Amino acid sequence: MFMTEINFKGKEFVYNHHLSVPFHPLVPHADKGVGEVAFDGNLIVQGDNLKALKALMPMYAGKVDCIFIDPPYNTGHEGWGYNDNVNSPMIKEWLASNPVGEDDGLRHDKWCAMMWPRLRLLHELLGETGSIWITLDDNEIHRGRAILDEIFGTDSFVGQIAWQKRTSRENRAVLSPSIDHMLVYSKCLKDTWKLRRNLLVPNENGYTNSDDDPRGAWASIPFSAQGHRDNQVYTIVSPAGVKLKPPKGRCWGATEPEFERLKREKRVHWPKNGQSRPRIKQYPEEAKGLVPMTLWFAKEVGDTESSKKHLLEVFAGNEDVALEIHAPKPVGLVKRVLEIATNRDSIVLDSFAGSGTTAHAVLEQNNFDKGSRKFVLVEMEDYADRLTAERTRKVIGGYAYQGTQSTELLRESITWTRFKNAERTLEKISKIQVLDGPKFDRVTTEVKDGELIVSGEKDYAQNTEGLGGSFTYCTLGDAVEMDKILTGEALPAYNQLGALLFHMATNCPLEMAGIDQGANYLGQSEDRHVWLIYRDDLDWLKSQEAALTLSFARQIAADKTDKPHLVFAPARFVSQKLLNEEHLQVEFAPLPFALYRIERN
Incomplete structure (x- = not known):
């Protein structure tokens, strides 16, 4: 059997380093958590995530159902440092060049050396049918996949998801980056995990009740099927008298007697007043789940811009704290992961917790489906209390925030012609300010990505109701x-x-x-x-x-x-x-x- 192997400088020193990491007990801080101290409930741990994962091992080995992590992308601008105290002269020499910068010729090796022992411990913490989801960009996606292939095995590779992280164009880039990657691996074989994962529930926003159906809102699905079955090929006459055959290469979705039964039950929908092929009414409770796709659009799960605005709302009045995170992941992104990879009582682990999006997503998902999922978060930076835990406290208890609703009033590309006729453009802006200005608190004008954008802004204040819940805040004690x-x-x-x-x-x-x-x-x-x-x-x-x-x-x-x-x-x-x-x-x-x-x- 072919075994995938990745080689990087220092691998021989970190290969089994996770075994030598000393055990540090969890030290609870009751004043920083919500509710009673409970090591088997929701946890937020401040401390080095390698030591923290070792501390969690006695309680959680083989019990975690879903791991979501957003590790350093190693762009060269993040300022992360390698500090695992591996007893090797070579690695100690590396520390002299911390933090890792763009000009560090060994930054990719250091990243691999940092990730390797953490992924080994995460593999041990994961349950036998659990899965791990890792977000990365182009800098380390190929190395990340190679490491996971070696630790989990190539047969446990589930897929690589493209998430649309931004919708605006970056004109300064060689190619405007629109996506981040998400690697998905299971502890078991892919085909086994397929039997465990959940299908996605169709979006009920597509259901309407245009004909006042007493059974409620419905959506229509095609009345045809792939292939050819003799008893499902016949002529259907629409209410408009149009004779209809199945689409080429397909047959009708049921036999003729079954179709007549659907008509009697008023389950048949005739598009274009009977000029088009029939469709069948489907009610939300009858909808089959959808197989998750490998392309996740921002309009479905959010993007970095919307997640940043959301975080600023949570920390309204203390925006400086929220700005410590450059690109927080949207709650919708992690909720999509939870929908696929968890059940209502699953344990969810995030060892690169950052702004606490994973805790927020778990609380929202529990609120949505009345679940009792538990989250375990680890954050080593000093903002673990004032940002990661504080966000969780706010989401649990509720928070007030002020926001700005923006309405676009004008968008024009900046061309040479418009530049020469600047006075006409300025006059257009002036008219907007006069006519539309009274409707808003302010009218703003900006040039972004080669476009002139005029917007009307209106301030508002709202309260977000708390989702409830509790968590225990811990630090790491002495070894x-x-x-x-x-x-x-x-x-x-x-x-x-x-x-x-x-x-x-x-x-x-x-x-x-x-x-x-x-x-x-x-x-x-x-x-x-x-x-x-x-x-x-x-x-x-x-x-x-x-x-x-x-x-x-x-x-x-x-x-x-x-x-x-x-x-x-x-x-x-x-x-x-x-x-x-x-x-x-x-x-x-x-x-x-x-x-x-x-x-x-």
């Missing part, structure tokens, strides 16, 4: 170094250490809701129950309570008899030999050696 816990330098919370140990022992994510700290119980995998005797209290850890005892082993073996038990503890007061002799099926797993030696001092 958990097992052999230093006894010093008290870093004592992670019970659930954070428990999630890490559970994942290490079972290779499964921990269901946080199942943790019972009072009983020292973490949860169960297919083959064992897992326990943790621990408190984030140094004095307690040095006490006799922090040990596995024979009585505790007897108790848990009697309470849960269906499978063996693994107990993490700083010490034990019972030998493994005695546990085996009593057939308790309890195994002791010492916490760091520094703790384990307590029992021998």
Whole structure:
């Protein structure tokens, strides 16, 4: 079997770098979230996304249904820096030239080195039937696809979507860029994912009720089918007396008796007063889903210009914050992804969260279909709180904003002829200002992309109702170094250490809701129950309570008899030999050696 492989400078050093990234616990900040702190609910994490993805692994490995990321496009003007602390002299030398600029001869290698370990961790977090959607432009689309081919496999490539990111023409460019790309890969094979993905619901805006049909609004669909079937080729006589045959190379959409039944039910629509072939009424609840296309128009999902205006509305009065994001993705774009790739209870991850569009889209989609999707966002920049989380807070609680409604009054190309007759053009503008000016708060004139545009603008103020919901805001704590816990330098919370140990022992994510700290119980995998005797209290850890005892082993073996038990503890007061002799099926797993030696001092 042919294996796709991409080579870039530094690959040998980052190939398994995701395995060596230390575990950093999530530290909640209740004052920055909405609602109760819950690690198994909506999350916004501020911190390096490589470390954050490793922190999420114990809770979310193999559970994420949809990943949407908008990583740096590596245009040379973004100012991103490579800072993964890979222990390699070559990579440390690279850091001297951070941030990555247009003149950096190794900027494409650095981009690949940055993306590789993150995509490896994202692959592990993705569920077996999940999918990943990555937006890129022409700078790295081919390298991005090559990396994904190697990590996911070429058979998991679903498609490459062209999204119309702008509708205006860029006259300064060699070719005016109109699209960005979106790569789509599944964790499973493409044909398997096809059975899981959703079809798109037809747009109900196309339904009307021009004949006062008591069944409600309808749209018409052609009454013909591909191919030739003898019992579906016959002559239809329209109400106008026109004899009609099926289109060439096709047959009617049903047999003649079936067509007569449709007529009796008044389901047949005759275009052009019966002069054209019949069409069949279709009501919204009968419409079949549409297979998603690989071309997404701005009028359907939004463009960067509309998304920027939307973000400015959300941050009305504090526009400087919104302007920190150059080209935020529109909510409609991510909602289209959610429509295709998620169910109502899916987990959605975005590790390059930016302005928080993914959280906004998840909340809107839940509001639309009464879903309970969860979002997990990671943003490393310092605007994670004041922009990413603040947008989410506003969308949840509602916000007031002021806007401007613009009406185009004149648009003319600037030609040499018009330039020579400038006075006539100025007179035309003056008339517009006199006649139309009173209808607006102001009339503006601008020259854009070689055109003169005169617009009337009217200010307005509105309130957007909150969508409801909650989220927990977290930062990353100090790395958990097992052999230093006894010093008290870093004592992670019970659930954070428990999630890490559970994942290490079972290779499964921990269901946080199942943790019972009072009983020292973490949860169960297919083959064992897992326990943790621990408190984030140094004095307690040095006490006799922090040990596995024979009585505790007897108790848990009697309470849960269906499978063996693994107990993490700083010490034990019972030998493994005695546990085996009593057939308790309890195994002791010492916490760091520094703790384990307590029992021998």
